[in-house]
Amino acid sequence: MVSLSKSTKLGELLDAYPFLVDFLPSISPKYQRLKNSVLRRTMSSRATLERIAEMGEMSVEDLIAAIQAEVAKQTGDPKEARKEALKGILRDLHEGVDLEILRQRFAELVKDVSASEIAEIEQSLIDEGLPEEEVKRLCDVHVDVFRHSLDEQEVPRPPDGHPVHTLMVENRASENIMAEIEAIIGEPSTLGGHMGELGALVERLGEIEKHYLRKETQPSPRLEAKGMSGPSQVMWAIHDDIRAVLKKANAQIKEG
Structure with missing residues (x-):
């Protein structure tokens, strides 16, 4: 699967998921132009999702979220889509995307996901060779996203001596x-x-x-x-x- 971030190229995305040519106009009429094969070929190698978001007059975060949801729907593998989304967050961390934006993306990504699945996804990234330092950075975002909800929960009380x-x-x-x-x-x-x-x-x-x-x-x-x-x-x-x-x-x- 393609890792989604603001720097992902349109061509890379459409090569992996051709159905997005029909999907994108449904989220913004501006994307109707992408059905023109000549224009699409011209833009494919140069246009990033950041540029495509500007073209559709929407935020890159909203665009990525919409694409992730559609890919998960079409491929029938939501866990894999979430894993690729985490990779995209890491890539954008590297590129200096505002941390608050990444927190929002991460929060949206995991809102309906169990803690065990998040751990499984992060483990699979490690198994695929994700550097330890990158995992640490992802965990910083992870902890920050959950800090507020954790602060509102009762602290577990294991027995003395445990x-x-x-x-x-x-x-x-x-x-x-x-x-x-x-x-x-x-x-x-x-x-x-x-x-x-x-x-x-x-x-x-x-x-x-x-x-x-x-x-x-x-x-x-x-x-x-x-x-x-x-x-x-x-x-x-x-x-x-x-x-x-x-x-x-x-x-x-x-x-x-």
């Missing part, structure tokens, strides 16, 4: 340490007098390594046993990013 409960307690402890660090660095004029305290806090925060090892050795193997290596790959990459930040912070504090 591995998930332990991880949650450790997260809250890390947040408290970060709040203390932010309070110190938020006052640059007095920062010099608190370097010792700051160093001690960063050292305490470094104990998050135990938390990371717990995550990497408890839930991750179980996910991977079910064929879901993607969450672990992203988690490890984020852990490594934070480890690097902590190492740099420690070095800077020691240098004064």
Whole structure:
């Protein structure tokens, strides 16, 4: 399937889905011109969906959404269409499309999709060779889209001693340490007098390594046993990013 983004070429799209020649005029009369084979051939190699959207006097987001829906309807494979839509979002992330627009596209894409299917789609992208860094970027959009709805839901309460409960307690402890660090660095004029305290806090925060090892050795193997290596790959990459930040912070504090 063709990955849909603002830079997708018209010719690439119509080669894959010829039925769109008849579909496009149904969403904008401006596209009636595309039924002219000479004009269509002229535009095919040059016109992107961004340009086609302008031609139809509609947003590229609305155009992509309409095409995705029609492709899913015609091909009978909505999951595959959603996967290609995620690829399009990633491509547009690369090209600097406004993050708010991409959030809206992602929210529209997943509004009727279960969390497990989203995970399956993201896993399939990884299996196809999507770089880890790209998965991290997609997850940032994913989390941002769901943050509001998650904030409105009741926080799960696993029993004391459960591995998930332990991880949650450790997260809250890390947040408290970060709040203390932010309070110190938020006052640059007095920062010099608190370097010792700051160093001690960063050292305490470094104990998050135990938390990371717990995550990497408890839930991750179980996910991977079910064929879901993607969450672990992203988690490890984020852990490594934070480890690097902590190492740099420690070095800077020691240098004064």
